Amino acid sequence: MLKVNSDYCKLPGSYLFSEIARIVSDFAAAHPEVDIIRMGIGDVTQPLCEPAIRAIHEAAERLSRAETFRGYGPEQGHRFLREAIAEGDYRSRGIDVSPDEIFISDGAKSDIGNIGDIISADARVAVTDPVYPVYVDTSVMAGRAGTLGPDGRWSRLVYIPVTEDNGFVPRLPEEKVDVIYLCYPNNPTGTTLTRAQLQPWVDYCRQHGSLLIFDAAYEAYVTSADVPRSIYELPGAREVAIEFRSFSKTAGFTGLRLGYTVMPHTLVGLECDGNPVSLHRLWLRRQTTKFNGASYVSQCAGAALYTPEGRKSVADGVNYYLENARLLRESISASGLKVWGGVDSPYLWVKTPDGLTSREFFTQLLHRHGIVTTPGAGFGPSGEGYVRLTAFNTRENTIRAAARMAENVK
Amino acid sequence: MLKVNSDYCKLPGSYLFSEIARIVSDFAAAHPEVDIIRMGIGDVTQPLCEPAIRAIHEAAERLSRAETFRGYGPEQGHRFLREAIAEGDYRSRGIDVSPDEIFISDGAKSDIGNIGDIISADARVAVTDPVYPVYVDTSVMAGRAGTLGPDGRWSRLVYIPVTEDNGFVPRLPEEKVDVIYLCYPNNPTGTTLTRAQLQPWVDYCRQHGSLLIFDAAYEAYVTSADVPRSIYELPGAREVAIEFRSFSKTAGFTGLRLGYTVMPHTLVGLECDGNPVSLHRLWLRRQTTKFNGASYVSQCAGAALYTPEGRKSVADGVNYYLENARLLRESISASGLKVWGGVDSPYLWVKTPDGLTSREFFTQLLHRHGIVTTPGAGFGPSGEGYVRLTAFNTRENTIRAAARMAENVK
Numbered sequence: 131m132l133k134v135n136s137d138y139c140k141l142p143g144s145y146l147f148s149e150i151a152r153i154v155s156d157f158a159a160a161h162p163e164v165d166i167i168r169m170g171i172g173d174v175t176q177p178l179c180e181p182a183i184r185a186i187h188e189a190a191e192r193l194s195r196a197e198t199f200r201g202y203g204p205e206q207g208h209r210f211l212r213e214a215i216a217e218g219d220y221r222s223r224g225i226d227v228s229p230d231e232i233f234i235s236d237g238a239k240s241d242i243g244n245i246g247d248i249i250s251a252d253a254r255v256a257v258t259d260p261v262y263p264v265y266v267d268t269s270v271m272a273g274r275a276g277t278l279g280p281d282g283r284w285s286r287l288v289y290i291p292v293t294e295d296n297g298f299v300p301r302l303p304e305e306k307v308d309v310i311y312l313c314y315p316n317n318p319t320g321t322t323l324t325r326a327q328l329q330p331w332v333d334y335c336r337q338h339g340s341l342l343i344f345d346a347a348y349e350a351y352v353t354s355a356d357v358p359r360s361i362y363e364l365p366g367a368r369e370v371a372i373e374f375r376s377f378s379k380t381a382g383f384t385g386l387r388l389g390y391t392v393m394p395h396t397l398v399g400l401e402c403d404g405n406p407v408s409l410h411r412l413w414l415r416r417q418t419t420k421f422n423g424a425s426y427v428s429q430c431a432g433a434a435l436y437t438p439e440g441r442k443s444v445a446d447g448v449n450y451y452l453e454n455a456r457l458l459r460e461s462i463s464a465s466g467l468k469v470w471g472g473v474d475s476p477y478l479w480v481k482t483p484d485g486l487t488s489r490e491f492f493t494q495l496l497h498r499h500g501i502v503t504t505p506g507a508g509f510g511p512s513g514e515g516y517v518r519l520t521a522f523n524t525r526e527n528t529i530r531a532a533a534r535m536a537e538n539v540k
Numbered sequence: 541m542l543k544v545n546s547d548y549c550k551l552p553g554s555y556l557f558s559e560i561a562r563i564v565s566d567f568a569a570a571h572p573e574v575d576i577i578r579m580g581i582g583d584v585t586q587p588l589c590e591p592a593i594r595a596i597h598e599a600a601e602r603l604s605r606a607e608t609f610r611g612y613g614p615e616q617g618h619r620f621l622r623e624a625i626a627e628g629d630y631r632s633r634g635i636d637v638s639p640d641e642i643f644i645s646d647g648a649k650s651d652i653g654n655i656g657d658i659i660s661a662d663a664r665v666a667v668t669d670p671v672y673p674v675y676v677d678t679s680v681m682a683g684r685a686g687t688l689g690p691d692g693r694w695s696r697l698v699y700i701p702v703t704e705d706n707g708f709v710p711r712l713p714e715e716k717v718d719v720i721y722l723c724y725p726n727n728p729t730g731t732t733l734t735r736a737q738l739q740p741w742v743d744y745c746r747q748h749g750s751l752l753i754f755d756a757a758y759e760a761y762v763t764s765a766d767v768p769r770s771i772y773e774l775p776g777a778r779e780v781a782i783e784f785r786s787f788s789k790t791a792g793f794t795g796l797r798l799g800y801t802v803m804p805h806t807l808v809g810l811e812c813d814g815n816p817v818s819l820h821r822l823w824l825r826r827q828t829t830k831f832n833g834a835s836y837v838s839q840c841a842g843a844a845l846y847t848p849e850g851r852k853s854v855a856d857g858v859n860y861y862l863e864n865a866r867l868l869r870e871s872i873s874a875s876g877l878k879v880w881g882g883v884d885s886p887y888l889w890v891k892t893p894d895g896l897t898s899r900e901f902f903t904q905l906l907h908r909h910g911i912v913t914t915p916g917a918g919f920g921p922s923g924e925g926y927v928r929l930t931a932f933n934t935r936e937n938t939i940r941a942a943a944r945m946a947e948n949v950k
Contacts, residue, residue: 131749132718133660136812138822173611178603186600186837193795194593196934201583201794236646236797236835243830244654247681250543267829271657308542339541384611385603385836387646402546412548419677420653425646425835426795427596524606 137273146508147171147263150492154502167531169458169519170502172317172476174382176450176524178431179443182381185434189427203423206414207234207390211429214436215390219375225362231394231410233417234432236424238347238376238389239264244420245343245372245391246272248412249399253308256288258300260318260506260513262345265311282511291512292319294481298470299327306338313345315352318509318518319479320455320471324356328364335370341399341409342371347389350380350448352474368394372409379451379476379522381435381444388428451476454528455521461532462519476521479506491517499534547683556918557581557673560902564912577941579868579929580912582727582886584792586860586934588841589853592791595844599837613833616824617644617800621839624846625800629785635772641804641820643827644842646834648757648786648799649674654830655753655782655801656682658822659809663718666698668710670728670916670923672755675721692921701922702729704891708880709737716748723755725762728919728928729889730865730881734766738774745780751809751819752781757799760790760858762884778804782819789861789886789932791845791854798838861886864938865931871942872929886931889916901927909944 150170158166178186192198206212212229220227235241246268255269269275269287276286283289288307290300298321303310312331315322335342344361352359361371373392377383397409423429434440455472462469468481480503482491488505495501495517506513521528560580568576588596602608616622622639630637645651656678665679679685679697686696693699698717700710708731713720722741725732745752754771762769771781783802787793807819833839844850865882872879878891890913892901898915905911905927916923931938 131816132751132809132819133663134809134811134817134819134822135658135660138658138825139811139813139817141825171612175606175609175611177606177609178600180604183600183604186603187597190588190593190596190600193588193596194590196585196587199585199587199792199795201585201792202581203795237832239832240830248545248548250545253543264829271826271829341542382609382611384832385609385613387832387835399542399544401544401549403549406541407544407549409542409544412544415548415551416681419674419681420650422647422649422794422797425797425838427837428835 135271137271140275140278141267141270142278146505150504150508154496157496164500166500166502167523167527167534168502169523169531170504172379172520172522173384174379174451174522176382176447178382178386179435179440179447181434181437181440181443182431185430186427189430193426200426203426203429205418205421205423207232207423208426208429211433214433218436218441220360220362223359225360226368227362227392227394231392233391233393233413234424234429235389235391236387236428237378238345238374241389241391242343242345242374243268244416245413246274247416248409249309249341254286254288254306256290256303256307256310257510258292258312258316259289259511260292260509260516261311262313262317263509265343266510289510289512292316292321293512294468299323302330302334307340309341309343310335311343311345313347315348315357315475316471316477317348318477318504318506318513320475320477321479322352322354322357322474325358325364326356328358328361332361332364332366332370336366340370341397342367344371344373346373347376348379348475349375350444351452351476353452354474357474362392362394368396370397372397377432377435380448382447383428383431386428386431388424388432450525451521454523454525457528457532458519458521458535461536465536467535472521478519478521480517480519482515482517488514488517499537501531501534545681547681550685550688551677551680552688556915560914560918564906567906574910576910576912577933577937577944578912579933579941580914582789582930582932583794584789584932586792586857588792588796589845589850589857591844591847591850591853592841595840596837599840603836610836613836613839615828615831615833617642617833618836618839621843624843628846628851630770630772633769635770636778637772637802637804641802643801643803643823644834644839645799645801646797646838647788648755648784651799651801652753652755652784653678654826655823656684657826658819659719659751664696664698664716666700666713666717666720667920668702668722668726669699669921670702670919670926671721672723672727673919675753676920699920699922702726702731703922704878709733712740712744717750719751719753720745721753721755723757725758725767725885726881726887727758728887728914728916728923730885730887731889732762732764732767732884735768735774736766738768738771742771742774742776742780746776750780751807752777754781754783756783757786758789758885758887759785760854761862761886763862764884767884772802772804778806780807782807787842787845790858792857793838793841796838796841798834798842860935861931864933864935867938867942868929868931868945871946875946877945882931888929888931890927890929892925892927898924898927909947911941911944
C-alpha cells in the first residue's frame, strides 16, 4: 500500500480551532435564545469598497469580449499590479522594492505555507510563542519540527515566548537558528515592535545567515510612528527577509483571495554544493511549476486599491476596524481585565481573570455573554492564560460585545 | 548561510518552454513583417461565456453589500459549487462521487503540484513519456526523481513510452511503482485510451497498492463513446485514483483560476506505524493549513457553468476548439504529415518529416510559415521527433495556419 508522508502523521488529530467551532455550534444549537457575537476568527464583515467592486465589473466586461479577453497571466502576477504595489506600498514610502521582486499570490497563507519548499529539510526553525499555527504546522509537515512533547512543544522548534513577563518583546534565540518566523503587528497578541526593537532581529539574521520570514499581513493597521509597516524599512533587511502581505484584512479580500510576497534579489542561500543561489530564482521556479497566478479579476480589484479613491477606501475600512478595536480595548480595560493590542492591530489579547485557563475563560464568555473568543492555548503553550478577540465584527456588534465585556466584572 | 532545498538545485537551469518563448520573441522582433500564428501554448482565446460573466457581476454585487458579503469560504470550496460538480459531472452520469470528496482549487496545476506533499518522499514514481512537465519537475523538487542522466531521464523515475511504436497505448510498468501519473485525454499527444485500455492501469494499482494520479483536465473534449471522461467510470478506481479537473480548457477560466480535485473517501495509505490512513483526511489537513480556498467570484462563475444555459455555453466553447482541431488535423494529414490527437482533444501531435528533430521542425515551421508549435522534446525524451499544436486559437487563425501547414509539403 502507498506510504504517506510520515510527517503528516505527527500532526495532532484534532485541531483546536475546529474543536472550538464545534463547541460554538453545539452551544448555539442548545441555546437558540442566546444572541451570539462572534469575535473569535479573523474574518472581515464590511463589504468590498466601491473601487474594487467597479474593478471586478470592468474585469468581467473585458473577459466577456474576445478583443480584451485575458487568459493565463504571468505566474508571478500581472505587471500592472506589481508596479502599483512597488510604487504604492514601497517606493512612495522610500523603501527599495522593485516590481520584479513582488510575487502576487492567492493569499498570504498559501505562500507562507509553501515557502518551506525551497528551504533545506533540516533547517532549524524558531517561532514566537504564541504564534499563528500555520508556521508550526507547515514546519511539522516538512519534517522540521521533530516530535511533539507533552508540554505542547515540538522538539526541534525553538520557541520564543512573547508574554506579559517580557512585555511582549521577544528575546533573540540563544542558539543559532536558520529560519525565524515573525508576524508584526502580531497575530494573535495584537502587539507590535518598534523599529529599534526589530532591528536586532535583522542584525541577528545577517550575523548568523538566517532567513527572516516576516508576515506583515496587518501592516495597514499601524498608526504609531515608531512602528514599521515593512521589514524593509530596517537597514540590512533586504539581505535576510522575505515579506508576506495580504489584502484580506486591508481591503476585505478574504473571499476574493489576493496577497503578495516580496522576495528581494539580494536574498541568497547555499546550494548543496556550497555555491550561493538566489532565493528569488528558486521561488520563481517553485511558483512557475506549482502555481498559475492569482485570478485576473482579483488582481484587477487589487490594483484599484492603489488609486487615490482606492487608498481612501482602504484607509476608511482599516479605521473602521481600528475604532472597533479601540471600543473593545477601552471596555475590556474598564472592566478590570488586562488587555494588549488593539492599537496598531485588529487583535486584542486579554488576560484571563482569576487564574482561569484560556479554555475556561472562553467557555465563561460564551455561556455568560454569548461572546465567542479564541482560547490563547490554541496559539501555543505561552498563549495559555489569554484569549484573543478580533475587531472585525460590525460596529453594532462590537458596541454590544464591549458592553457585555464591561458587565463581566460587575 | 541558509541551506536551500537541495532537490531544487537538480532542476536544469534553462526551461525549454521559456527558451522557446525567447526564440519566438526574438524572431518576431527580427521579422516584424511576418504574421506569426501562435499554436504553441495551451491558452484559450474565446471570451468567457455569458452565464459565467453574469455570475461574476452578481458575485460583485453581493460582495458590495454588508448583508450579502462573503469572506473566508471553506478551504475545500463552497458547498454550492461542490454540489453542482458532484451532480453535474458525476452523479448525473452514473458515477459515484459525493460533494464531500471534491476539493475546489485555484486550478489543476496547483493541486497536481502540491499532491506530492502527502506522499512518502521515497515513493517510486512512473510517468508516461512524453509528459506534462509538471509531474516530473514536482517529483524532482520533492526528491523522488534521483539524478538527471545524459539521456534526459531521471534515474529514479520510471518512464513509460507513448509513441507511434506502441500506437500511443502505454504498457504497464514491469516493476512495482507507488505512484503513476496519467493524463487522458493526453497532453501533449492528444491521444486517448478507451475504457478497456485504461482498466488494466486501475487493476495494476489495486494489485500493487499504487496511487493513480489521474489528470482529466481535458475530459470535456471527449466525444468518442468508448473513451471515459472520468477515471471513476472504471470499476475499482475509487480505491486507487485521485482525479484532477480544471475549468481552464473547458470554460476558458485560464485567467479566472478554478479547478477541482476528487479525493474519494475510499483512498487509503499507510502511515509510518503501518496503520491505514485516509488520504482524504491528509489532503484536507494540507489544504486547511496551506490554502484558503479559491476566489468566491471564480467559484460563483464555476457554478454558473452547471446551469442549463451554462452547460450549453461550455459545450459550444468546446465544440469551437474541437472544430479547430478537426481543421488542423485534416490539413496536416492532407499535407502528408502524420498526425495524432485532435479528435477527443484540443492537442495535435505531429511527426516531424524527413527525420528532423523536434527543434528543427519547430524552427522550420516558424521561419517558413510563421507558425509557433512546441517541440516534442520539451515533454520528455520520447517526445523527440514530434511537435505539438493546440486548437485554442481563433477560427480565423486556425484556418490560416491550416492553409499554411498544407502548403508545407508542396
